[in-house]
Amino acid sequence: MNGYGDTYYARTLADGSQRPSLEGAVTVDVAVVGGGLAGLTAALDLARAGRSVAVLEAEKVGWGASGRNGGFVGPGYATGHADIVRMVGAEQAQALHRLSIEGARIVEENIESLALGDNKRVHGKLSVLRYDDPDSLERNCEMMQREFGYHLEVMPTDAVRGVLRSQKYHQALYDPASFHFHPLNYARSLAKAIEALGGRIFEQSRVTGCDLDRAEKTVRTSQGEVRARDVVLAGGGYTDDLVPRLRRSILPIATYVLLTESAPEKLAEAVRTSMAISDNRRAGDYYRLVDDGRRLLWGGRITTRTTEPRRLAQMMQKTMISTYPQLEGVRVETAWSGLMAYARHLMPLIGQLQSGVWYVFGFGGRGLNTTAIGGRVIAEGILKSSDRYRLYEPFSLRWNGGPFGVAAAQLTYWTYQAMDLAKERRAARVD
DSSP, rough: OTTSSSSHHHHOOOOOOOOOOOEEEEEEEEEOOOSSHHHHHHHHHHHHTTTEEEEOOOTTTTTTGGGSOEEEOOOOOOOHHHHHHHHHOOOHHHHHHHHHHHHHHHHHHHHHHHOOOOOOOOEEEEEESSSSSSHHHHHHHHHHHHOOOOOOOOOOOOHHHHHBTTTTTOOOOEEEEEEOHHHHHHHHHHHHHHTTTEEEEEEEEOOOOOEEESSEEEOOOSSSEEEEEEEOOOOTTTOOSSSSHTTTTEEOOOOOOOOOOHHHHHHHHHHHOOOOEESSSTTTOOEEEEEETTTTEEEEESSSSSOOHHHHHHHHHHHHHHGGGTTOOOOHHHEEEEEEOOOSSSOOEEEEEEEEEEEOOOOOTOOHHHHHHHHHHHHHHHHHHGGGGGGGGGGGOOOOOOOHHOOOHHHHHHHHHHHHHHHHHHHHHOO
């Protein structure tokens, strides 16, 4: 469907126009390899600053995780703030979290400045607990207000169960500034804005080789090449061996999403809010109503190898029904999967590989804000207007552990699942 597969976003795509493949030689200031949100954000900021850019995308703009995710936009990283403090200290952790807040604002600013009428934002996100622990949420609220001036609220259990009709849930953290939207429409709108500023975007143009050691770099496809002073490598979970060091630094992790049939009355019995919802488990459920409440988009589960989405959808459907028994009988209309890129330290990989060669990828399931700030700080580095990209230097290109890393990641996920289940069972006994 429009080259994107059968996803909710492909079904509701505002513009499915095709872009040409690269043919012949092109010379620009900056070549961007990867047409996901990180590469597009960097290209847009560079084009706004007057630099000539060319984006090379192996499939279509937003084809990977950028265009098939849950559509949640809010601050934070794949690892928690306390873990970041332990890794880099309080001062740098605060600076990094401020960047993540800025990333969410960049998305909002782009939506507003580009007048994206086909991309309605729905504000508000609930992060729900599946066990009783209001004190931890209060501490989180106090810390976010004290350190960042960021407002959160604790929603008590009765209020949560008033809008989410499930006995599985206890308290929730309410974030009024976070929002959800249509990420594929957003990606394609960024691409249009780049082209309006004179940038060039080539689809179906997989980079097959490169020469990055000279002052003028060259990246090659099967039918052409781009020469540039700077190259931005902005892959993701689909990163190949073009630059082996980058590929060896990430673990491709598959995640899964389903879309229910149209069942507005049944859904209204369970979910009575238009806000985005996620639970507090590691790789837990996340979901939201779409199509004005007629369908439910439900994501969750991760694996270290891609599994047929329909089988995983059946497993997620069971989770959905165990959370909301009211949804028994609601049919799954379609399901899809996608690869996210995780580094071992669970932080984005953002920096300079060598003179004139930059990388921005590895967003680990929190990409809609971190792709935005990642693309921006890389653009600033190329423009020499800031060196904020250096804040990410402690999170280096570490070896992913090869097959042992993959096995360890899957084992870690199963361990987290077992720990989450134990907490929930204790909570159920208390109830």
